[in-house]
Amino acid sequence: MLDVLKNSWALLLGMLLLMLGNGLQGSLLGVRGPEAGFSAGMMSIVMSGYFAGFLIASRITPGMIRRVGHVRVFAALGSLVSAVLILFPAVVDPIAWTAGRVIIGFCFCGVYVTAESWLNDSATNETRGQALSAYMIVQMAGVIAAQGLLLVPDSSGFLLFVIPSVLVSVAFAPILLSISPTPAFETTKPMTLRELYHFSPLGVIGMFLLGGVFAAQFGMAAVYAAEIGLSLAQISGFIASFYVGALVLQYPLGWLSDRMDRRTLVCAGAAMGAAAAAVAMVFGEGFSVLLGAAFVIGGSANPLYSLLIAHTNDHLDASDMASASAGLLFVNGLGAIAGPLVIGWMMAMFGPPGFFVLILVLLSVMSVYALFRMTQRAPISVEDTGIYTALSPAATPIAVEVAQEYAIEVAEDLEDEASGD
Template sequence: MLDVLRNSWALLLGMLLLMVGNGLQGSLLGVRGAEAGFDSITMSVVMSGYFAGFLVASRMVPGMIRRVGHVRVFAALGSFISAALILFPAFKDPIAWTMGRVVLGFCFCGVYVTAESWLNNATTNETRGQTLSAYMIVQMVGIIASQALLVVPDVSGFLLFVIPSVLVSISFAPILLSISPTPAFDSTKPMTLRQLYDVSPLGMVGMFLMGGVFAAQFGMAAVFGTQAGLSLGQISIFVASFYVGAVILQYPLGWLSDRMDRRSLIMMVAATGAAAAVVAILTGGMFWALVGAAFVIGGCSNPLYSLLIAYTTDFLEPDDMASASAGLLFINGLGAIAGPLIIGYVMQVVGPSGFFMLIAALMSALALYALYRMTQRPSIPVEDTGSYAPINPGATPVAMEVAQEYAIEVAEGEEGSDSVH
């Protein structure tokens, strides 16, 4: 791990600052939207704009990088992020905010793709797994740290929009000043949705459902907190709890996934997340019950993302893993766009509890579908499954392919070890 930090500290520091800026703007808009009088449906449209921009960028940015290069794309998109963050408080209009979120989603995806390409280029076969883990931890720590900034005074002014803009601008310095020669960039054509469904119905359906759950966490948690009457300090703790749970439970669940039937684990984890959401509803909005529920839901939903990818790749040849991952990323993006829209409507109809009601419904649907799929196809022996690689929801195609390369290398290493013995 020390070698990873020594070789990639600038990239990891830059990504940390980027995630602080990105995490803060999502929560801040949820709070400021309530102050501006925007209802749940309006805020759901605003929040879904980020995921729409992210999905479009995942298809367009690779072509941009091939045409003009990593450095120009990185610098141009970073400039747009800083400008968009500053403009939010100047235009208290839902259409302007939605367009701004689309721009942010597009630009952040492009910046992540570029940075992850450099990060992948800096790794070796021996350090790829550690680098992937360090990258995931940095992302989560950045989002958690960003929530503490919500309690900075003058939440109704410009300051909290200036802070993420400055952090994003600063984040480019360590990356651009320390970058080695730019890597070659190849994009992978995804499988068709039909092909992907034939390979792994559970993987495809599960990724769509988890897209909705992740979008709820990242896009609507602060909106829920505002409508539930939480203070700014309580909202920051509540939102951060999702990501603290993700960091703490990612590796224990990953360890289990390499030692038991993954469909059973997916079913149990999804059912646990659904139960936590139900508890949050039944406790009537007690703050620490909400925090506990958020911790469990985040600790279940984020590992489920990696679990579903690992389960799907168990049925693939190594040459097909990258294209399947791109398809999974696309279907997850569709779920992420739909998630805030549905949650916003439900919250408008039944009140703030609709936030947890939809999370409970989505995770229950995944648990039940996993149980159904267990009756349709025999399980793969544990010794024949691939290795679990931690991936955060919202991963770009590059991060997905890095994870698949790591899984392939581990599998090949295990095969070589078995042949020696």
């Protein structure tokens, strides 16, 4: 890990600052929107814009990088993010905010794609797994720390929008001043959804459902918290609990996934998250209950992202893993776009508890479907499964492809050791 920090400290520091800015802007809009009179339905459209932009950029950014290079794409998108963040308090309009969220989602995806390709280029076969772990920890830590910035006094109404703009601008300094050669950039053509579903029905269905859950916690949690009248300190703690749970439970669930049928773990993890959502629906008036529910939902749902990728890989040849990962992320992105829109409708129908209603439904369906799939296909022996690599749901296709490369390398090393014995 020391070698990773030595070679990639500037990139990781820059990513930490970027995640601070990104985590703050999402929560801040969720708080300021209801204060400005935006309904839950309006805010659901605003919040879904980020995921639409993110999905579009995942397809367009690789071409941009090949045409003009990493540095230009990185700097241009970062400048655009800073400008849009300043415009949010100046133009308080749902249409303008939706457009701004689309642009920010597009830009952040492009920035992540560029940074992740640099991270992969700086890592060796021996340090790639550690680099991915450090990257995931930095992403989660940045979002968690960002919630504390919500508590900064802002009598003008502009300061909290200036802070993420400054953080994003400063984030590029250590990265652009320290990284010398730009890596060659290649991406893999996605596998068709029909082919992907044939290999792993649970992977496809699970990733779509999980996209909705992730969008709920990243896009609509602040809206829900503001709707029920939580204070800024409570909103900060509530949102942070999702990501603290994800960070704490990621590796224990990963350890289990390498030692049992992964479908069983998907079923159990989704059921655990659904149960927490049900408790929050019934007893959500207590703030401590909300914190506990958010911790369990984040801790069970976020690791499912890596788990579903690992489960899908178990049914693929190594040569198909990269193309399958691109398809899985596309499905996840579709679910993320739909998630806030459906939650907005649910909150209009059932009031604020509709936030947890959708999470309950999505995770329950995933749990039941995983149980059904266990009756349709015999389990793969633990010895024949690939390794679990922890990833954040905010990862782009580049990070997932790097994880796939790492899994393949480890599998090949194990085969070489076995043949040597």
